Amino acid sequence: MPTPILEVNGLKKYFDVRGGVFGRKVGEVKAVDDVSFTVNEGEILGIVGESGCGKSTTGKSILRLIDPTDGEIKFEDQNIADLSAEEMRKLRKDMQIIFQDPYASLNPRHTVEKIISEPLLVHSELNHEERKERIKELLEVVGLRAEHASRYPHQFSGGQRQRIGIARALANNPKLIICDEPVSALDVSVQSQILNLMEKLRNDFNLTYIFIAHDLSVVKHISDRVGVMYLGGMVELTNKDELYDNPMHPYTQALLSAVPVADPDNRPDRVILEGDVPSPSSPPSGCPFHTRCPMAMDICKEIKPEFREVRDQHFVACHLYD
């Protein structure tokens, strides 16, 4: 039986929309609206979905980089929402994040050594010499060299910068790393280097990842289980082979069929969805997908389908399986 390391229950994050001359609240963006899932120790949980569906907001809420509006987040049986600032600071040692744009997330005026030593200064008791040794070790672990420590971020390529970000995340031996589009900005040949590195690190250090991306092939490659989000909600979640071989939610089906395949002999028939994703500040009634769903029924406009286990370990939010 897998042990959950993280449990998310009914997570909601609404952002206020302000307008007018007085900056009064004129509405809300329901960026994440009632999302629940668990992450097991040592697994890679992929989260996919289109731009603006709430992936990053989910990740940031888990780390409490932003404060959730509602819901419960349990990390190793501690409810994160109840923790004091000091307790949260301690917990941050165990939970790290890697961002999409390695350049924006590294201070351009700091050397690599300084960048990686920051988390060590906050969370570890290492002295100066030990820190230097640890930095050297971390650089080697991520495939850089010790002499890179004295250089600045702009002296590195995109892939190398992402390695620096990974080294920084690993500094204090975290248990869970939230990877928010870590390879989206990289070229294919460099992307595969970083994916391989991340898999190796997971195995070597028994890490758990939440791997956020919009590229379905990448997510399939690296994940054990995959969750699909649409307009602030989780619509399907199951193990990756089941999801890709037997997608049940109409949105997942459309998403998978939209991915161009690098095989000229296999140009699949497309389910081409019409229209755009609705705005999360005025989401449709009932099922959020009903405005684009090729299978929509009358009930879909009225009642929001529950996210529930339709088959063994296969969660879906759709009235087709009521």
Place this chain on the structure above:
Amino acid sequence: MDEVVLELKDLHTHFFTDSGEIPAVDGVSLKLHKGEVVGIVGESGSGKSVTSLSIMHLIPKPPGKLVSGEILFKSEDISSASEKKMRKVRGNEIAMIFQEPMTSLDPLFTIGNQIIEGIRLHEKVSKKEAKARAIKMLELVGIPRADEVVDEFPHQLSGGMRQRVMIAMAMALNPEVLIADEPTTALDVTIQAQILDLMRSLNKEKETSILLITHDLGVVSEMCDRVVVMYSGQVVEEGTVREIIKDPQHPYTKGLIRSLPNLHKKEQSLYSIPGTVMRPKKDFVGCRFASRCEFAFDRCFQESPELYSLDNDRQSRCFLHDEGKGVEEFADTNIRS
């Protein structure tokens, strides 16, 4: 084969910067036939955008300059055409769409005004007629409420809608050639599928020739007839889409294809090419891929390989093709399965 509508002959576009001369496009030749879709693939910085901007005379100069080479549009060399002539060519004969449509839509004018202006620049029609045509174009590219959107401003539209507006503008004048530089890179997959579908029907119904620039081999595979692979400012391989994807000849193309995670295959570990792309360098001697190439041998560091012509009009820039001997060695180490 059909008529060649666009041909580049040994095109050189360089940037003259404080840190020296960068041969961003270093001797590129390619052909686009009528009704054909040709893909240009390559990693960032390989010279794809500079190639397409050179064709349109849109390279910022300084620092950029088309140093030498020919750009033949229907056999006429437009490489040193006047700006007046190019204004006629742009839009009317060769249209271009960009990755980020916001950069080419004017935020101060309504969608309708921008399409109408384009039409009236090239054709003598009344405003009213032009507007009716604009609405029709918007409907054709699948914009809902086209009669309202025509009076809206670019910022009121989503990314996918803006890209469709760009395509509508490009189509309005029925160009012979469409150059699309990463037209779907900034879009989500379901929206990308809509845009690709649209470009496909444009190609089929109007026989518009398309030069499609992308780094996504999936997009290439679905859209293109032929593919040109660029590396560090040069063409390193050329062939039909099937040849390039199923039977790549150049070590770089091989590596690139093996690096792709595949949605329909179960694989344990991904292949990866070590190192990163070399920035184009002036007077560089040797194969530009040598530092990353698993097949590199002495000669690769001492001489610069030319494009070798292989069977069926294929080309590949690699010494392994020399004397035929290398190609067999090559076949032995061919790891595709």
